[in-house]
Amino acid sequence: MLPLPYPFELGFMQRALVASVAVGIFAPMIGTFIVQKRMSLMGDGIGHLAFAGVGAGVLAWTVMVGVGTFSSVWAVWGALVVAVIGALGIEWLRARKRASGDLALALFFYSGIALGVVLISLGGGMNASLLIYLFGQPLTVSDSEIVTILALGAAIVTAMLVLRRVLFAVVTDEEWARVAGLPVRFVNDALAVLVAVSVVAAMRIVGILLIAAMMVLPVASGQLLARSFRGTLRWAVAIGVVSAVVGLAASRMWGPAPGGTIVLIAAAVFGVVAVVKRGAAPPKLSAEEVG
Amino acid sequence: MAAPEPSAPRVAAGTVLVEAEHVDFAYGRAQVLRDVELAVRAGEFVALVGPNGSGKSTLLRVLLGSLAPAAGEVRLFGRPAGRFEERWRVGYVPQRPSLSSEVPATVEEIVATGRLARRGWWRPLHSDDRDTIHHALESVGLDDLASRPLNELSGGQQQRAFIARAFASEPDLLVLDEPIAGVDAESQRRFRDSIVHLLEEHGAGVLLVSHELGAVVGDIDRVVVLKNEVLFDGTPGALAEHGVSLGIHREDLPLWLEELT
Numbered sequence: 001m002l003p004l005p006y007p008f009e010l011g012f013m014q015r016a017l018v019a020s021v022a023v024g025i026f027a028p029m030i031g032t033f034i035v036q037k038r039m040s041l042m043g044d045g046i047g048h049l050a051f052a053g054v055g056a057g058v059l060a061w062t063v064m065v066g067v068g069t070f071s072s073v074w075a076v077w078g079a080l081v082v083a084v085i086g087a088l089g090i091e092w093l094r095a096r097k098r099a100s101g102d103l104a105l106a107l108f109f110y111s112g113i114a115l116g117v118v119l120i121s122l123g124g125g126m127n128a129s130l131l132i133y134l135f136g137q138p139l140t141v142s143d144s145e146i147v148t149i150l151a152l153g154a155a156i157v158t159a160m161l162v163l164r165r166v167l168f169a170v171v172t173d174e175e176w177a178r179v180a181g182l183p184v185r186f187v188n189d190a191l192a193v194l195v196a197v198s199v200v201a202a203m204r205i206v207g208i209l210l211i212a213a214m215m216v217l218p219v220a221s222g223q224l225l226a227r228s229f230r231g232t233l234r235w236a237v238a239i240g241v242v243s244a245v246v247g248l249a250a251s252r253m254w255g256p257a258p259g260g261t262i263v264l265i266a267a268a269v270f271g272v273v274a275v276v277k278r279g280a281a282p283p284k285l286s287a288e289e290v291g
Numbered sequence: 292m293a294a295p296e297p298s299a300p301r302v303a304a305g306t307v308l309v310e311a312e313h314v315d316f317a318y319g320r321a322q323v324l325r326d327v328e329l330a331v332r333a334g335e336f337v338a339l340v341g342p343n344g345s346g347k348s349t350l351l352r353v354l355l356g357s358l359a360p361a362a363g364e365v366r367l368f369g370r371p372a373g374r375f376e377e378r379w380r381v382g383y384v385p386q387r388p389s390l391s392s393e394v395p396a397t398v399e400e401i402v403a404t405g406r407l408a409r410r411g412w413w414r415p416l417h418s419d420d421r422d423t424i425h426h427a428l429e430s431v432g433l434d435d436l437a438s439r440p441l442n443e444l445s446g447g448q449q450q451r452a453f454i455a456r457a458f459a460s461e462p463d464l465l466v467l468d469e470p471i472a473g474v475d476a477e478s479q480r481r482f483r484d485s486i487v488h489l490l491e492e493h494g495a496g497v498l499l500v501s502h503e504l505g506a507v508v509g510d511i512d513r514v515v516v517l518k519n520e521v522l523f524d525g526t527p528g529a530l531a532e533h534g535v536s537l538g539i540h541r542e543d544l545p546l547w548l549e550e551l552t
Contacts (some may be wrong), residue, residue, distance in 0.1 A: 036394045166412040169404035173390045179355055180408040180460070181378020219394070227440050229396040 007252035016138035016205075016248055019146050020262060022153040023202040023214060024244035028236035029160055030198050031215030032222070033191060036229070037171040039094075042192075043212030045105035046087050046199045048112035051208050053082030053200075054133050055119030062123040075133060076148060076200060083196035086112065091192040095185065136207030136259025138248065145204055152201035156194055163190060168229060206259040214240060217266040221273045239269050301463055301493060302333040307369070308464040308496045309354050309381075314363035316346070316353055323349045325520040327363070331464065331496045336486065336510055339500045341517035347500045348386065350517060351468055354498070355383065368463070379409035382457030384450075386468040386500075392442045398452045399437040402427055405459030427458035430488050432481045447478025454485060465489055465497045471506070479506040486510065 001011050008017050027043075034042045057078025061070055086108055093107075120130060132140070141149075160167070170177045170187040178184045195215075202211045222235035247262030302308070309331050316324040323346040331337045341347050352358040353365055356372035365372040368380060382405075390401075405427070406420050416424075428434040431451040436444065441452055450470055457465055465486070471479050483506040489495045490510075504511065514530050516523040523530060 032394060036391050038391055038393060162413065165404070165407055165416075168396075168400070169407055169412075171391065172396060172401070172404070176383065176385055176390075176456075177404075179357065179378070179381070179383045179385075180405070181376070182408055182412055223394050227395055227397070228438070229394055229400050232394045 007249045012139055012141075013248070013252060015141050015143070015146055016258065017245065019141050019149045019205050020138050020244035020248050020258075021241055022149055023205045024218075024240035024242075024262075025237055026153045026156045026160075026198055027202055027206075027211065027214040028218035028222070028240035029233065030156065030191075030194055031219045032229070032233045032236050033160075033167050033171050034195060035216060035219045035223070036168075037191070039105075040216050041102070041105050041212060042087075042090065042195055043199060043215040045090060045108045045112070046083050046192075046196050047203070047208040047211050048109045048116070049086035050079040050083040050112075050196070050199050050203055051116035051133065052086075052112045052119065053079035053116075054130070054203075054208075055116040055123065056082055058130075059119045059123035072142075072145060072204070079133075079200045079203065080197070082112075083200055084193055087192035087196035088189060091188050095188060132207070133203050134207050134209050135257060136203070136205050136210060138205045138258050139251070141204060149201050149204065152197055156198055156201065159190070159194055163187065167191060172229075206262055210259055210263045213263040214243075214266065217263065217270050218243065221266075221270045224270075224273050224277045239266065243269060301461070301495070304332075304334040304494055306333040307331075308333055308367070309372075309498065310364075310366045311350070311354060311360075312364045312366075314350075314353060314360045314365060316349055316358065316360050318349075323519060324353065324360070327517070327521055329354075329515055329521065329524070331498045333463065333496050334490060334494050335512050336490055336497045336507075337499070337513045337515060338504055338507075338511045339498060339515045339517060340502065340504075343502075345518045347517055348468060351466060351498075351500055355381065355466065379460040380463045382460055382462030382465040384453050384457050384465070384467040384470050386470075390441075395440040395442065397438050398433055398441055398444070398455075399424065399428065401441055401452055402433075402437075402455045402459050405456035409460040423461065424459050427455040430458060431455045431485045445475065445478070447474040447482075450474055451478060451481055451485070454482065458485070458489065461493070462489075463493075463495050465495055466500075467497070468500045469502065470499070471501060471503055476506075483507045483510065 002014060004014060008014055031043070034040060054075045057074035058070065060078060061074040090105060090108055166182055166187055169182055170184050174184060199208070199211050202214065206214055218236040218239040219232065221239050222232040225235045226232040243262050243266040247265040248258055250256065251258035251261045307330050311327050311329045314324055314327040327350060339347055339350070349358065353360050354372065356365070356367065356375055359373055367375040368377070403416065403424050406416060406424055410416065410420055425434065428437050431454050433448065433451055433455060436448065441449060444452065454470065471482055474482070486497055486507060487510055490497060499507065511527055513525065514523065514527055515521060523533070
C-alpha cells in the first residue's frame with residue numbers, strides 16, 4: 001500500500017484509483033478514433049453486447065460449476081467473447097452497407113440487453129451483484145480484477161500506439177485510404193475489437209451502461225480545446241484521467257456511486273469547456289492567406 | 292519559399308502508366324462505358340473531359356481498380372488494375388473527399404497520411420519522410436499553414452492539401468477528379484504550378500478529370516472527350532481543328548460539352 005493522502009489512503013481506494021486511471025487513459029484514447037469515425041455510440045452498442053456476454057458467463061458458471069461464489073472470471077471471459085464477436089458483426093454490417101451505422105448499432109443494442117437478461121435469469125443470477133457490471137463499482141475491485149484491467153489496458157494502449165497513424169488515415173477518409181492501398185478492412189476490424197476489449201476492461205469500473213460516456217465525453221471536450229488530432233487525443237486522455245481521480249475522490253468524500261460520479265465529472269468538464277469556448281470562433285485567415 | 296530540390300524522374304519518359312483497352316461497364320442495364328480506350332504515359336498531362344453523366348467518374352474508378360470492367364482490360368503499370376499492389380504509385384485526389392472532421396486535424400496530419408502507403412503503414416515516419424511531407428506542402432504552397440486545422444482553410448486551400456497528400460507518396464501517376472471546381476484564382480495558379488512541378492521534375496503522368504480546365508489549360512498534352520465512349524483523343528491543337536478551343540473562345544470547351552448532352 002502506498003502512503004497516499006486522504007481520500008486515497010486506504011487499500012481499496014488505491015486499487016480503485018489504479019483501475020480507474022487505467023480506464024481514464026485507454027477509453028478516451030480509443031474514443032478519439034471512434035468519434036472521428038462518426039461511430040460515437042459504438043461503445044454503447046458493444047456494451048449492451050458485453051452484458052449478454054456477462055449473462056452467458058453466469059449461465060456457463062451455473063451449468064458447469066453451480067456451487068460456491070460466482071467468479072468474475074466467467075463474466076469477463078463471457079463478455080470478452082461475445083463483445084468481440086458482436087463488434088466484428090457491427091463492423092461487417094456497416095462496411096457492407098447492409099445497415100447504416102446507427103441501425104447496425106440499434107440491432108445489437110436491444111438484442112444484446114435482452115439476451116443478457118434472458119441468459120442471466122436462466123442462470124439464476126438475477127441479483128444485486130450484477131449491478132456492478134451495469135453501473136460499475138471500482139471500490140470493490142480485487143487484486144486479480146486489477147491485473148485483468150491492467151493487462152487488457154496495456155494491450156489496448158500498445159495496439160493503439162502501433163496502429164495510430166493508419167487508424168487516423170482510415171477513420172478520417174476511408175474512401176481515399178482504400179484507393180491508397182491501406183489495409184482498410186483490417187484496420188476497421190482491429191478498431192472494433194479494441195473497442196470491445198475496452199468495454200470489457202472498463203465494465204467493472206464505470207459499468208456497461210456508462211463506458212461509452214468515458215469514450216466520448218473527454219473527446220468532446222478535447223476537440224474544443226485542441227487544434228489538431230494529436231492534441232485532441234492528449235487532451236481527451238488528460239480529461240479522462242482527471243475525471244477518474246476527481247470522481248473517485250468525490251465518491252469517497254460524499255458517498256455517491258463512483259462510476260456515475262466519474263462520468264458526471266467528465267460531463268461537467270465538457271460543460272465548462274463548452275461555456276468558456278462559446279463564442280470563441282476559430283481564428284480567421286487573413287485575406288493574404290486565403291488567397 | 293525555397294524552391295524544392297529537383298530530383299531525377301522515377302519512371303522512363305513514355306512508359307505507359309495506366310491503360311484501358313476496349314473497356315465496357317454497366318450499372319445494371321445502364322451501359323455507362325462502351326469500348327473505351329485510354330492510355331496515360333510518364334511525363335504526359337492528359338485531361339479527361341465530358342458532359343455530366345458521361346461516365347468520367349466511373350471510368351476513373353475502373354482505371355483505379357475500384358470497379359471491375361464488364362469487358363476489356365485495365366492495366367496499371369503493366370499489371371491488371373484490380374490486382375495491382377503498389378498503390379502508392381498512384382496519387383489520387385477525390386472530387387469531394389469524404390473526410391471526417393469530427394475531431395480537428397491539421398493540414399500536416401492529413402498530408403502525412405499520404406506517406407503511409409509508401410512507407411509501410413506499420414513503420415514509424417523517419418526524417419526523410421518528414422522531408423517529403425514538407426516538400427509536398429511546399430509544392431502546393433501550404434507550408435505556412437501546415438499546423439492549421441484543415442476545416443479552417445478555404446475550399447481551394449483544402450483541395451491543395453489533398454493534392455499534397457497525394458504528392459506525399461511520391462506518385463508516378465497522379466489522378467485528379469474535378470480538383471478545381473469552384474476554386475479561387477490563386478489556388479488554381481498554385482495548383483497549376485504543383486502539377487507542372489510533378490510533370491517536369493519527377494516525370495510523373497497526370498490524368499485530370501474536369502469540366503473546367505482553368506489555369507492548366509496551356510499545359511495539357513492530350514484531351515480525351517468522353518460521352519460513354521471516347522469521342523476524341525488528341526492534342527488541344529487537334530481539338531481546335533474541330534472548332535473547339537480549350538481557351539475562352541466562341542466554341543469554348545465547356546459550352547461545347549454542354550451541347551453534347
